[in-house]
Amino acid sequence: MPSIRVQIPYHLRTLAKVEGDVQLEVPGLVSIRAVLDALELRYPMLRGTIRDYSTGERRPFLRFFACREDLSLEPLDAPLPEAVAEGREPFLIIGAVAGG
Amino acid sequence: MSGVRVLAGTRKGAFVLTSDGKRRDWKVTGPFFAGWEIYHMKGSPVDSDRIYVSQTSGWFGQLLQRSDDGGKTWHQPGLPNEAIPPPGPPTALPNRFAYDTSAETGKPLTTHQWYDGTQHPWEFKRVWHLEPSLTDADTLYAGVEDAALFRSTDGGENWQELAGLRGHASGPKWSPGAGGMGLHTIILDPSNPERIFIAISSAGAFRTDDGGARWKPINRGLRSQYIPDPNAEVGHCVHHIAMHRARPGVLFMQKHWDVMRSDDAGDNWREVSGNLPTDFGFAIDVHAHEPETLYVVPIKSDSEHFPIDGALRVYRSRSGGEEWEPLTQGLPERNCYVNVLRDAMAVDTLDDCGIYFGTTGGQIYASADSGDSWAPIVRDLPAVLSVEVQTLR
Numbered sequence: 001m002p003s004i005r006v007q008i009p010y011h012l013r014t015l016a017k018v019e020g021d022v023q024l025e026v027p028g029l030v031s032i033r034a035v036l037d038a039l040e041l042r043y044p045m046l047r048g049t050i051r052d053y054s055t056g057e058r059r060p061f062l063r064f065f066a067c068r069e070d071l072s073l074e075p076l077d078a079p080l081p082e083a084v085a086e087g088r089e090p091f092l093i094i095g096a097v098a099g100g
Numbered sequence: 101m102s103g104v105r106v107l108a109g110t111r112k113g114a115f116v117l118t119s120d121g122k123r124r125d126w127k128v129t130g131p132f133f134a135g136w137e138i139y140h141m142k143g144s145p146v147d148s149d150r151i152y153v154s155q156t157s158g159w160f161g162q163l164l165q166r167s168d169d170g171g172k173t174w175h176q177p178g179l180p181n182e183a184i185p186p187p188g189p190p191t192a193l194p195n196r197f198a199y200d201t202s203a204e205t206g207k208p209l210t211t212h213q214w215y216d217g218t219q220h221p222w223e224f225k226r227v228w229h230l231e232p233s234l235t236d237a238d239t240l241y242a243g244v245e246d247a248a249l250f251r252s253t254d255g256g257e258n259w260q261e262l263a264g265l266r267g268h269a270s271g272p273k274w275s276p277g278a279g280g281m282g283l284h285t286i287i288l289d290p291s292n293p294e295r296i297f298i299a300i301s302s303a304g305a306f307r308t309d310d311g312g313a314r315w316k317p318i319n320r321g322l323r324s325q326y327i328p329d330p331n332a333e334v335g336h337c338v339h340h341i342a343m344h345r346a347r348p349g350v351l352f353m354q355k356h357w358d359v360m361r362s363d364d365a366g367d368n369w370r371e372v373s374g375n376l377p378t379d380f381g382f383a384i385d386v387h388a389h390e391p392e393t394l395y396v397v398p399i400k401s402d403s404e405h406f407p408i409d410g411a412l413r414v415y416r417s418r419s420g421g422e423e424w425e426p427l428t429q430g431l432p433e434r435n436c437y438v439n440v441l442r443d444a445m446a447v448d449t450l451d452d453c454g455i456y457f458g459t460t461g462g463q464i465y466a467s468a469d470s471g472d473s474w475a476p477i478v479r480d481l482p483a484v485l486s487v488e489v490q491t492l493r
Contacts, residue, residue, distance in 0.1 A: 049160040061159040
């Protein structure tokens with residue numbers, strides 16, 4: 001099973017005490033939900049920070065990208081691009097930029 | 101050897117400031133949780149090494165942090181750092197604050213009044229205030245926005261709502277102030293473990309006498325010109341309440357406008373603004389050893405959140421209100437346009453009572469002589485949201 005690479009925002013890397021991309025084993029179909037489930041299983045301190053606890057929805061200031069595509073509004077159980085599933089491209093969780 | 105530990109929550113992280121009993125030389129550590137908003141942090145009165153922190157972010161939501169070694173290291177309760185979690189469902193969900201919607205526990209409300217008068221669903225946003233138990237280091241309360249009270253009995257690993265508060269018949273009339281509908285004040289009665297006082301902006305103050313099952317509004321005597329019925333049962337924008345441990349039936353309140361006093365545990369209030377130059381403000385606290393000595397920081401108005409004439413002054417009453425004196429020594433006399441927020445004032449319990457407050461300009465001022473003179477501990481922190489003090493003996 002290839003490792004999935006996940007890039008998470010700075011504050012979540014600090015929270016999870018990781019540097020660089022996170023490497024995850026994702027069993028079965030590699031979807032957004034499966035990646036997030038695996039991420040939260042390995043790093044439980046991230047629970048609730050990407051998906052709202054009460055609604056299960058992606059937090060409004062976060063977006064999901066991969067292979068130069070915005071996947072934020074894709075169905076959570078749709079398969080991610082093959083390059084992500086094979087570990088060649090990262091799955092990106094990106095926060096809105098803060099100005100001012 | 102005695103000392104103090106000042107816990108400062110700011111817009112961009114937490115800071116811990118320590119000194120010996122003289123309170124002249126300070127060591128500042130932090131920022132912890134850099135870049136996150138720290139609405140509140142508070143130590144357990146049972147175990148001074150135990151400190152709880154509300155860490156929040158517009159991007160990533162609410163987190164709860166805990167230290168078991170006096171602020172040297174931190175972790176989310178139930179989630180030890182570095183450890184790979186065991187397989188199976190998690191047993192600790194320290195940042196999950198789920199409103200109680202079960203029929204068994206009282207059919208809590210699901211809507212409250214929105215700014216435009218319509219009903220609006222209760223939506224969790226953040227933890228405004230953490231109040232550790234007076235008797236058990238693993239028990240603490242959390243006041244949240246949208247207003248509700250939660251309790252943890254396992255050191256913050258899991259939270260349950262005390263839904264009787266939100267389920268009070270007045271709930272549909274509660275509405276947020278401009279800063280949100282936060283439950284910001286929690287006072288545990290040291291003489292009666294079943295009695296808790298809370299306050300909500302802008303619903304008002306409430307009290308339970310049965311450990312949190314049932315609640316009553318305690319707003320009689322409050323008068324608020326900005327609501328349709330100035331004497332309404334709920335709808336008052338209470339900013340903060342303070343109590344002296346030796347006299348739990350006496351409460352002091354900084355309301356939006358008006359400084360108030362109750363001598364019957366909140367059943368009735370009377371105004372004690374007296375000769376204050378303005379009775380708008382946020383913070384209020386009581387001297388550790390003098391139950392009739394209280395402190396406020398007058399703010400010009402609800403439209404101009406800074407001191408009058410740019411002069412930062414604490415006002416002290418030694419008579420339980422009505423008669424106030426300005427405390428100016430060591431505080432800026434001009435060009436000061438900061439605010440002092442509701443949870444940003446605290447006192448220590450050393451023999452010479454220390455008073456502390458933080459400003460939105462990033463200063464934390466301390467007085468080691470009951471307010472007669474002041475000096476900044478630090479000048480350039482991020483905006484200070486909360487200040488708490490632990491007296492270490």
